[in-house]
Amino acid sequence: MNLVACIKQVPNTDTTIRVKPDGSGIDETGIEWVMNPYDEFGVEEALKTKEKFGGAVTIVSLGPARAINAIRTALAMGADRAFHINDIVFNGADAYMTAKALAAVIKTIPYDIIFCGQRAIDDDSGQVGAILAALLDIPQMTVATKVDVEGNTIKVVRPVEGAELLIESHLPCVVTAHKGLNVPRFASLPGIMKARNKPVEVKDAAALGVSMNAKAQIFRMMPPSARPPGRIISGDDPAAKAKELTKMLREEAKAI
């Protein structure tokens, strides 16, 4: 089975994000970069699917030179080869443009299931997987917490508000991975050694025949507006504090 996992390198979740004074982006100084956690679920599922049915796992990633570290992590987990889309023209690529570039690579290789994270924890757009499915005209199964493949049929579980859906479709398709789908393996030391020799093809915009054409544009970035300082309800008696809080919530915040 031909499995593809699309990954993105993002700041790790503990990172304090500082917006540059001119609002043009975030200050990348000192950031620890990791593979997007949701993409890790996608890579893991691709590897598990390969273990079950045989085949190969191809990693596709769009990002600057540093993204190679996330790609190597995926290869060290057990993926077979990778494409790294790296071109300065893609700086500021929106979800549409990213999907377009990923699709340009994927169209050149055989694919049965394309795994993406359900969203990247940096821009939080959550669009790329579905756009990819639309561009390739194949089914999309988004936010999956369980995947079962049998022959040409695929079933996924997708949590929605207040319910879980069991959805059936066919290959080839795009699956976007959610927390709960699996527990990603760690790269083993031999895996890390092997990853060094696995093929990574670097592609630029010209090689893909894709020109930069972003549809959504970030005008400026801003730090969150500070919440007005809160109030500590002090005292030694829990009952008195509970009374005070209830009063505040009722009369001041009008929240209950």
Added chain:
Amino acid sequence: MAKGVWIITEQRYGNFRKITFELASTARKLADELGEDVCAILLGSGIEGIAGELGKYGVDKVYVADQPIFESYTTDAHAAAIVHLVNEHSPSILLFGASSQGKDLSAHLVGRLETGMATDCTDVKIVDGRLRAIRPMYAGKCFGEVAINTFPQMASLRPNVFPVVESAREAVIVKFDPGISPDQLKTRILEVRKTTNGKADLTEAAIVVSGGRGMKGPENYAVLEELAQLLGATVGASRAAVDAGWRPEADQVGQTGKVVSPDLYIACGISGATQHLAGMGTSKCIVAINKDPDAQIFVAADYGIVDDLFKFVPELTKEIKALIS
């Protein structure tokens, strides 16, 4: 010339979801600034009768396709119907709810309509006749102001953030047939399993009571369940509690869990890691209960209680019980 502010409504079992009214009210405001109309798209089966309700929230015209093929949501049927209308009417702005359905559908349409979208917005406005959207990024650690260069300009709105405003008018109802056949659908819903026993989903709950590492074990959540029961709240958890196996993954609030925006968020025994703050920072009122006075959660809180949650929460429950009765 692209014109009009359009909303994609959401209904389940013939009832509009609250996000629909939030969309309508927001669209009305944008349309008034532009001097344009608000149009709504309503898809479903046996739902034609509810179309008129949208007038109350400022919708001028409702396009209704009432057909069995729309009985349950599928990406392909809904997308095809919307593409059909967009091609015919060229709306300027297309608004969705950033709900499960809205996110799946809107992202697909970005690809189909070859346009751009701002996801999960917390504010939208008009600048020089064009949509300008404010949206959290890095799970709310910063915000981006986004413009869409192409039409329709798409945005999805975070549930529970935009006010519902009544603006009564008689909505014109237009039936349409997008002519979709079942063989166009690439996916099929085999089963719907309810998971919340009638409680609101975390992302839609008006009140959320969350517990973290300070809960010390899964059995202690009963304390929070009791309080939540009284308040009609939904119980959430921090990543620490989920990773410890105390609560299911679906309960996790935070950067790698759910983003919630309730009227009241009560954090119990949660330290307030950036991870967590990112998932609940847009809550309207935040109460933090933690025995560590230096806990980061107090920075985000409107009301802070420095105390042992096992002593304080039962007292709070008692107070609220007295208030209600």
